[in-house]
Amino acid sequence: MKTFAIDSAQGTLRYHDLPGQDTPTLFIHGLGCASSCDYPSVATAHALAGRRMLLVDLLGYGFSDRPADFAYTVEGHAQTIVALADHLSLSSLNLFGHSMGGAVAIAAAHLLGERVRHLVLSEPNLEPGGGFYSRKIAALSEADYVQTGHTELIAASARDGDDIWAASMLVSAPYAVHRGAVSLVEGSDPSWREQLYAMAMPRTVVFGDRSLPDPDTERLPAAGVIVAIVENAGHSMAWDNPAGLARAIQHGLE
Numbered sequence: 001m002k003t004f005a006i007d008s009a010q011g012t013l014r015y016h017d018l019p020g021q022d023t024p025t026l027f028i029h030g031l032g033c034a035s036s037c038d039y040p041s042v043a044t045a046h047a048l049a050g051r052r053m054l055l056v057d058l059l060g061y062g063f064s065d066r067p068a069d070f071a072y073t074v075e076g077h078a079q080t081i082v083a084l085a086d087h088l089s090l091s092s093l094n095l096f097g098h099s100m101g102g103a104v105a106i107a108a109a110h111l112l113g114e115r116v117r118h119l120v121l122s123e124p125n126l127e128p129g130g131g132f133y134s135r136k137i138a139a140l141s142e143a144d145y146v147q148t149g150h151t152e153l154i155a156a157s158a159r160d161g162d163d164i165w166a167a168s169m170l171v172s173a174p175y176a177v178h179r180g181a182v183s184l185v186e187g188s189d190p191s192w193r194e195q196l197y198a199m200a201m202p203r204t205v206v207f208g209d210r211s212l213p214d215p216d217t218e219r220l221p222a223a224g225v226i227v228a229i230v231e232n233a234g235h236s237m238a239w240d241n242p243a244g245l246a247r248a249i250q251h252g253l254e
Helices: 074-087 100-115 132-138 142-159 163-170 174-186 192-198 216-222 242-253
Strands: 002-006 011-018 021-028 051-057 093-098 116-122 203-208 226-230
Touching: 002 074, 011 074, 021 074, 021 100, 021 116, 051 074, 074 100, 074 174, 093 100, 093 242, 100 116, 100 174, 100 192, 116 242, 132 142, 132 174, 142 163, 142 174, 203 216, 203 242, 216 226, 226 242
Parallel strands: 021 051, 021 093, 093 116, 116 203, 203 226
Antiparallel strands: 002 011, 011 051
C-alpha cells in the first residue's frame, strides 16, 4: 500500500496502485466504506485486466488517517483526490465513484477539468437530501452519533446481513461518517446532477438491477449520460457482482 501525506488536511491518504497500461482509473468509495476493501475483486477482474488502477481510501476510512479537524465534506474529499492526482503527476485519469464517492468523483472532475478522460459512477448521489443511511445518520447530532449512533448502526447492519459494510464501518471514524452524511444531505450548489450534465467527457452511470426501477435510467440518457446495468446486484454491486461491475466500468471506459 502506498501513502500520500496531505499537509493541508494534516492527514495521510493510503491507496493501492495496481500497475497496468493506458489511462489510470482512480476508484472512490462510498460512505462508511473503503476502496481497499471494495474494489480489489473489481479492479482485477478479467474485463479490466491490464489497466492501471488506483484504489483510494478517503480520509477517515479504511487505512487512511482520521484527522479530527478535517471537514469530511464531499468537496473536501474531492480536493484530496485532486491533490493525489497532482502528487502522482497524472496528466490524464479516469474517475470511478460509488454512491457518496460518485458525488466526490463529480466534484473532483469539476476541479480536474480536461484531465479526466472518462467519468464512471455507480448509483451516485446527484441531489441534496442524501440516501436512507445518510439521512438517518445526519438526523443525529455529531456528538450523539459519535457516542452511540455509530455503534448502533454497525450492530443493526450486522444483524441485517450487511456484514461487509458493518466491518468497514468499524474502521471508519464516526465523525467522518457523520460529516459525510451531513454533506450529502446538504448537497451542492450547483447540484452534482447539474455539474454532471455540464461536463464534456464521456459519462456513464451504473445501476444494479435490484435497484430498478429508477427514473434516472431515462433522465440521464436524455442528458447525454450513458446508463449501464449490472445484473444480480443492488446498490452494493461491488460485493454482489464484482465481475459484472467490472464489465460495466470497462464499457464506460471505452
